Amino acid sequence: MLKIGEFSFQSRLLLGTGKFHDYDVQKQAVAVSEAEILTFAVRRMNIFEAHQPDLLDKLDVTKYTLLPNTAGAKTAEEAVRIAKLAKASGLCDMVKVEVIGDDKTLLPDPFETFEACRILLAEGFTVLPYISDDVVLAKRLEELGVHAVMPAAAPIGSGRGIVNPLNLRFIIEQAKVPVIVDAGIGSPADAAFAMELGADGVLLNTAVSGANDPIMMAHAMKLAVEAGRMGYEAGRIPKKRYAAASSPLEGMITGE
Numbered sequence: 576m577l578k579i580g581e582f583s584f585q586s587r588l589l590l591g592t593g594k595f596h597d598y599d600v601q602k603q604a605v606a607v608s609e610a611e612i613l614t615f616a617v618r619r620m621n622i623f624e625a626h627q628p629d630l631l632d633k634l635d636v637t638k639y640t641l642l643p644n645t646a647g648a649k650t651a652e653e654a655v656r657i658a659k660l661a662k663a664s665g666l667c668d669m670v671k672v673e674v675i676g677d678d679k680t681l682l683p684d685p686f687e688t689f690e691a692c693r694i695l696l697a698e699g700f701t702v703l704p705y706i707s708d709d710v711v712l713a714k715r716l717e718e719l720g721v722h723a724v725m726p727a728a729a730p731i732g733s734g735r736g737i738v739n740p741l742n743l744r745f746i747i748e749q750a751k752v753p754v755i756v757d758a759g760i761g762s763p764a765d766a767a768f769a770m771e772l773g774a775d776g777v778l779l780n781t782a783v784s785g786a787n788d789p790i791m792m793a794h795a796m797k798l799a800v801e802a803g804r805m806g807y808e809a810g811r812i813p814k815k816r817y818a819a820a821s822s823p824l825e826g827m828i829t830g831e
């Protein structure tokens with residue numbers, strides 16, 4: 576069970592709704608993923624600007640928890656404004672805080688992200704900041720009171736997978752709130768690896784929407800997240816330098 580603030584979920588896979596070429600494919604991909612949390616960029620929606628499309632048009636939104644995100648914000652003030660607009664539109668008051676600090680890498684601005692989180696927490700939002708895999712920032716945000724942290728595996732849309740597993744592991748080990756690995760996941764193996772590291776969930780978009788078969792990939796991601804989690808809970812064997820026989824002659828049950 577994934578618990579974020581007051582909310583509880585069976586699924587540990589969070590899905591982005593953008594960049595699908597076809598809304599029917601998006602709908603089917605969302606369904607087979609069995610994701611319960613869907614995120615979308617408020618600024619790309621017609622609630623923000625009338626000419627924008629409705630990314631959720633084909634989806635039965637009553638079946639999901641909608642996680643508005645503040646993509647497109649470059650300052651704390653913009654992120655707060657977007658979050659408030661989403662809330663005023665009757666959407667969930669859980670918000671993914673995304674404040675981009677660099678246009679080329681789309682990496683988040685830690686200072687503006689922190690400030691946006693401070694303001695939104697004071698206003699009663701359930702706050703999930705998207706951050707780099709910065710161990711100290713994750714800690715500071717937790718102390719501030721955020722409800723989850725969302726460190727990037729790699730830059731958004733890069734599909735590079737987990738570039739710094741050690742940092743993610745440090746973030747996970749110290750965390751007292753859920754850690755959801757967000758952005759840069761390229762394949763089911765990446766998603767399973769994040770879960771095996773001990774992440775509480777994975778958020779991804781491009782790996783599914785950009786796949787040759789987004790519906791099959793959504794299914795694969797669901798299985799990968801479940802398998803990774805089970806592997807983590809089961810406890811993997813330690814890595815050894817040398818071989819250890821699979822059928823040793825001594826020290827095992829003999830049947831006598």
Ligand SMILES: CC(=O)[C@@H](O)[C@H](O)COP(=O)(O)O
Nearest residue numbers: 591731732758759779780781
């Ligand atoms: C949809 C969303 O919130 C993205 O900003 C998110 O970070 C996913 O990134 P990928 O597209 O790399 O999975």
